[in-house]
Amino acid sequence: MVRVAIAGASGYTGFELLRILSRHPQVTVTTVTSRAHTGQAVADVYPALRGHCPLIFQNTTAEVLTAEADLVFTALPHQAAMGIVPDLLSRGVKVVDLSADFRFRDPRVYEAWYQEHTAPDLLSETVYGLPELYRDAIARARLVGNPGCYPTSILLAAAPLVKRRLVDPRTIIADSKSGVSGAGRGLSLATHFCEVHDGFKAYKVAEHRHTPEIEQELSALAGEQLHISFTPHLVPMTRGILSTVYAQLRPGVTGEEVDAAYRDLYGTERFLRLCPPGRFPSTLQVRGTNYCDLAWKVDPRTDRIVVVSVIDNLTRGASGQAVCNMNLMMGLDEACGLEAAPWMP
Numbered sequence: 001m002v003r004v005a006i007a008g009a010s011g012y013t014g015f016e017l018l019r020i021l022s023r024h025p026q027v028t029v030t031t032v033t034s035r036a037h038t039g040q041a042v043a044d045v046y047p048a049l050r051g052h053c054p055l056i057f058q059n060t061t062a063e064v065l066t067a068e069a070d071l072v073f074t075a076l077p078h079q080a081a082m083g084i085v086p087d088l089l090s091r092g093v094k095v096v097d098l099s100a101d102f103r104f105r106d107p108r109v110y111e112a113w114y115q116e117h118t119a120p121d122l123l124s125e126t127v128y129g130l131p132e133l134y135r136d137a138i139a140r141a142r143l144v145g146n147p148g149c150y151p152t153s154i155l156l157a158a159a160p161l162v163k164r165r166l167v168d169p170r171t172i173i174a175d176s177k178s179g180v181s182g183a184g185r186g187l188s189l190a191t192h193f194c195e196v197h198d199g200f201k202a203y204k205v206a207e208h209r210h211t212p213e214i215e216q217e218l219s220a221l222a223g224e225q226l227h228i229s230f231t232p233h234l235v236p237m238t239r240g241i242l243s244t245v246y247a248q249l250r251p252g253v254t255g256e257e258v259d260a261a262y263r264d265l266y267g268t269e270r271f272l273r274l275c276p277p278g279r280f281p282s283t284l285q286v287r288g289t290n291y292c293d294l295a296w297k298v299d300p301r302t303d304r305i306v307v308v309s310v311i312d313n314l315t316r317g318a319s320g321q322a323v324c325n326m327n328l329m330m331g332l333d334e335a336c337g338l339e340a341a342p343w344m345p
């Protein structure tokens, strides 16, 4: 059995890790931490977990987290994660970090969009945790930076087009809509029920922090530095992200070539489902799962391709992908614990 600890287990992604791992046949969760809930039973804080998690929250320290663990998930806000990860690694555990602190190869990019990086030396060994692109490196890593939710949905949609050079990568536009749980469990006016319910708005237009993360990965695939347009929106639903990605096809590229690119890259993937022709996916069809469902169409009037992807922000966009990465890092089947079907409606 693999022993894992979860730092920040009282947040939404922490809960989602506990939900998934409660059914994982090869994992025992030994330790969960939260500063505000130290000493309280998980089942008292989250009644949904009664009968599934007998643990008591402990304080968030490296010593507590590593006492009985082979791997630690850090489900903490940015900055707090890089404050503790070096200590965790020095105590001999592997780490999957769900924050943005270890997603960037170049600390200058992180510092331009977030804040000073306090553990920049670790970035050269960190692996970006998107299994479809970095499976082998993830399996060898001791520190994985789990991707952001929007980047996961956009990169999976665009990767075959950029990798196969089917589009002009400088024309990529990504337009994404997220459920409110993407903002975490903390209280803020922006996610207050009355501010969100029955409405729909764009936010952080042309300045969202996921932009450089998407650009880092698309640039690596394209072999040139890219800048893309990315607009996130908040929609009044609890879970889910739907991203629509547009790009100009290179002259002469056919629908058959596009089809072959998606099938070649994703045909054997366990958590990537290509929709039948003409069917575009809904966030409802991936809820609570690690699936990314994708559909695309060429618009011959404009020579643009339109790709639509859906994920659950808390599962494929965070904790499900984190568990998949853990499986790879610990030599387990990557789908272990992640195979349940979505719920509907």
Ligand SMILES: NC(=O)C1=CN([C@@H]2O[C@H](COP(=O)(O)OP(=O)(O)OC[C@H]3O[C@@H](n4cnc5c(N)ncnc54)[C@H](OP(=O)(O)O)[C@@H]3O)[C@@H](O)[C@H]2O)C=CC1
Residues within 6 Å of the ligand: 007, 008, 009, 010, 011, 012, 013, 014, 033, 034, 035, 036, 037, 060, 075, 076, 077, 078, 080, 098, 099, 100, 147, 148, 149, 181, 182, 183, 184, 185, 186, 313, 314, 317, 318
């Ligand atoms: N929600 C989502 O869809 C996604 C989230 N993420 C990222 O995952 C991470 C966790 O997100 P999420 O679960 O939504 O966040 P939440 O706000 O729901 O939970 C954050 C957790 O971290 C703890 N915490 C907060 N501040 C600190 C601190 N300074 N030091 C130590 N612990 C702290 C909190 O507990 P306590 O205060 O009691 O210690 C809580 O358990 C974030 O980095 C987020 O950006 C990534 C992808 C998707």
Ligand SMILES: CC(=O)N[C@@H](CCC(=O)OP(=O)(O)O)C(=O)O
Residues within 6 Å of the ligand: 098, 099, 100, 148, 149, 178, 179, 180, 181, 182, 183, 184, 210, 232, 234
């Ligand atoms: C709806 C909503 O607020 N979403 C969050 C998504 C952030 C996230 O989950 O990822 P990081 O770990 O990269 O912060 C946002 O836009 O900031």
